[in-house]
Amino acid sequence: MENLGLAIIFWYGILHAFGPDHLTAIADFSIGKSKKKTLFITTLFAIGHGITLFVFAKILQTYHISDAVLGYGDTISSVVIISMGIYLLYMVLNDKIHLKKHVHENKEHIHIWFGDEHKHDSKDSVSAFSIGMLMGIGGVRGMLITLGVVESQNVDFMLVGAFTLGVMVIFIGFGAIILYINQNLLNSKQNIRRVFASAGIISVLVGSNMIIG
Template sequence: MIEELIQQLPTATPFFVLVAGFMIGLLHAFEPDHVVAVATQNSKSPQKSSMSFFRQVGSGAIKSSILGALWGAGHTSALVLVSLLIFVFAMNIPNEMFDNFEFGVGIMLVILGLFTYLNRKLFGQKHIHTHTHDGVIHTHPHTHDKAHRHGHKSYIIGCVHGLAGSGSLVVLALSTLHDLETILSFVLVFGIGSIVGMMLVSSAIGLPFSLTLYSERINKILRYSVGSISIIIGIDIMYHIVANGNFFGLTIN
């Protein structure tokens, strides 16, 4: 469906361009590598909480949608950057470069899958806290517990995806448009569509994890499934890039 919408852009009215941009962004969010990347950020072990079951489920769904929105924001930021470089600063970005970033996405998905499978954080969340004791200022590194969430990881993951296959997709669509105002408008509504789509995806993924917060066994099954799928998709992405003959700009026969 995305390809059909792109084919209609050259002869489309400005309103259709905006609608198509939103729909392409919305559908784009449901691609398997995007879904599994956000799923790894939603997976977590059961934690004790004083909240009621329904309040905890609702809170989990809200947090999941926020993570999805941050992924979409990062995705949009990268696409805006690519669009500015190509259509404003007239830079030529070869398709091989997008393949290189796509290979990086494959590596990222494998790493995210491994850390999800092991139930460990990809980055340690350390902060420096200071206090005064006997007139002397002390500093202590502090690592937050599992309940502490940092959305910047989802934002960074979205940026990486935006520079990968998403970049070539948007460049293809924008190459059919005629003026800078229409191009920037398309990128904006595409970004809004991807944010909305990923919020829906992330909320749907976060719900089952919220429902299993009181069951360690079921939670492990879900977490192991997400980790395994992430690793499989990551390896598949890397394999196809190598099999197609492009590996970091090198031609492979």
């Protein structure tokens, strides 16, 4: 039964990751990034997601919290998605997304960055981990329902690990699609503006639909 329970939680993680809010968040963070950075970001997002689910599931095992209060988790996820969309649109409209090409070892490399100065830092990674944690609040109810299905109310690292692995499989797979876009479409300033503007609009629409729904 234990192995079956882990398999069910893993499958729930896969289904959970297909949510438009999660895929939108991954797209917003991964567009314009290198292969290594895209993989790192999607992995951190999934881990942050799993940690939040584990912490809140443990809290809910001890304290009763009404569904109305838990519903605010979905609202938080929606606000995060809308905020990311507005940010991307702001950067596009104010021409703060830049592209630079150079040739290294007979291979063309493209660097895309936000703001006025090109810097290599860990802000994207930290942000992806933090956003993953925030959006994890919205998945607590579904995870607990799934735990009820497998007749287990004991949330441990094995269960959360199985869930996180399921989420990670989809996130990394979707990251590969974004990587294809990065390598084949983001080769001019015009295309960059179009892709980032589209991502921003989709983020606002998805987040707004979640709030209205």
